[in-house]
Amino acid sequence: MDDTPTDAEVACFEAGIKFGSLYHQFAGTPVSPESASSLETAMEAAIENQPHCRDVTVEILTDRLASALEDATAEYTELTGRFLEVEITVEYEGREVLTRMELDDGYPLMSVVSVRDLDE
Amino acid sequence: MDDTPTDAEVACFEAGIKFGSLYHQFAGTPVSPESASSLETAMEAAIENQPHCRDVTVEILTDRLASALEDATAEYTELTGRFLEVEITVEYEGREVLTRMELDDGYPLMSVVSVRDLDE
Amino acid sequence: MDDTPTDAEVACFEAGIKFGSLYHQFAGTPVSPESASSLETAMEAAIENQPHCRDVTVEILTDRLASALEDATAEYTELTGRFLEVEITVEYEGREVLTRMELDDGYPLMSVVSVRDLDE
Amino acid sequence: MDDTPTDAEVACFEAGIKFGSLYHQFAGTPVSPESASSLETAMEAAIENQPHCRDVTVEILTDRLASALEDATAEYTELTGRFLEVEITVEYEGREVLTRMELDDGYPLMSVVSVRDLDE
Numbered sequence: 001m002d003d004t005p006t007d008a009e010v011a012c013f014e015a016g017i018k019f020g021s022l023y024h025q026f027a028g029t030p031v032s033p034e035s036a037s038s039l040e041t042a043m044e045a046a047i048e049n050q051p052h053c054r055d056v057t058v059e060i061l062t063d064r065l066a067s068a069l070e071d072a073t074a075e076y077t078e079l080t081g082r083f084l085e086v087e088i089t090v091e092y093e094g095r096e097v098l099t100r101m102e103l104d105d106g107y108p109l110m111s112v113v114s115v116r117d118l119d120e
Numbered sequence: 121m122d123d124t125p126t127d128a129e130v131a132c133f134e135a136g137i138k139f140g141s142l143y144h145q146f147a148g149t150p151v152s153p154e155s156a157s158s159l160e161t162a163m164e165a166a167i168e169n170q171p172h173c174r175d176v177t178v179e180i181l182t183d184r185l186a187s188a189l190e191d192a193t194a195e196y197t198e199l200t201g202r203f204l205e206v207e208i209t210v211e212y213e214g215r216e217v218l219t220r221m222e223l224d225d226g227y228p229l230m231s232v233v234s235v236r237d238l239d240e
Numbered sequence: 241m242d243d244t245p246t247d248a249e250v251a252c253f254e255a256g257i258k259f260g261s262l263y264h265q266f267a268g269t270p271v272s273p274e275s276a277s278s279l280e281t282a283m284e285a286a287i288e289n290q291p292h293c294r295d296v297t298v299e300i301l302t303d304r305l306a307s308a309l310e311d312a313t314a315e316y317t318e319l320t321g322r323f324l325e326v327e328i329t330v331e332y333e334g335r336e337v338l339t340r341m342e343l344d345d346g347y348p349l350m351s352v353v354s355v356r357d358l359d360e
Numbered sequence: 361m362d363d364t365p366t367d368a369e370v371a372c373f374e375a376g377i378k379f380g381s382l383y384h385q386f387a388g389t390p391v392s393p394e395s396a397s398s399l400e401t402a403m404e405a406a407i408e409n410q411p412h413c414r415d416v417t418v419e420i421l422t423d424r425l426a427s428a429l430e431d432a433t434a435e436y437t438e439l440t441g442r443f444l445e446v447e448i449t450v451e452y453e454g455r456e457v458l459t460r461m462e463l464d465d466g467y468p469l470m471s472v473v474s475v476r477d478l479d480e
Binding site: 148 | 467
């Protein structure tokens, strides 16, 4: 039995690393509707530095942010998954993996959307 | 062409998430040879909470830590990959993925060691 | 006009640093009633490494944690201020500052409890 | 003996919180000379959300960053204090506190530059 990972499996591992990094690096950051845009840009640029990372798209859901702040005494909150939609594309040895984080029944869910062989 | 991920690919994605989470949650933590052991225990227990995570082993390299502090004026430093060896085992839909972080030429390198089908 | 900070003011600045560090280092950590105790211990030991920090006491409110998980599909959550009570004592040049974080109307509030001159 | 903190002491505590938050929220972020600017902007905007925070200026030392990467195999590194210069101004109850982080003998040092009574 050969248990060496395939290129596609390593590509998925790499994509997972990016997601865990992005989430746990930036969760907890003070964020308001006004500062959301600069944080989106910085999160994308930071994670795109990582190896094999081709593209990162971060959307902070400012509508949800504004709703959360409506009844609050503060004018900012902490970034968590319920304010985030993220797509990350990784390319490793000719395999392209598209991954996504979005809300599922109120919980942020990270998943692999597709794994493609770029040579096919 | 079917680009739906296999169970083994999703298992590798899940393992990557755990690694990125562990690293970016705890990198930067003030650490000394005396406090290293409590941090190892907390890192293991924290990440083992995550879905599909069967086992996490964290070793903080206290010898390296002590060397780094020898010529320093401070008695602690910040946790980074060069003081860490980590193994994480994930199980997802009958697939077991073993992953590891260790130093490679002075740089921390995360890799998939093996992907096994538990039904075989 | 002399705007040089007093020893007591520097002591308060140092105490603030410890609070900001503790909160933003560990917020977002996956935590469950079972893993809470190891995280408390690691947070205390990590921050006590910092200069002038004499004592750190962290309590993770496991009752609140359990309530938050009652209706959830997950068995863990992320550490935030609403699950935390913290006391930090800093000593700097003969001044002792006691600071505290506790819930105030549902929000975590950090405050200076007392500033003492140890020579008096 | 009255050990209630003065307004100036609370202002210094608040400034310390901002520094600890900024450092431990963003230390460990993947950064390159190309992505440094977006990270500076996001760090400033994030911390300026916090209460009583009037101004934050972050400079990532891209020269030092480039030097650190010269002999490296990677094209990015992790943000740490040795790549950072930061100034934070806090205003609380008519007291203005200016604080700074800069390198001192190779180590990042956070300090209170001045405490002013704005009514004088």
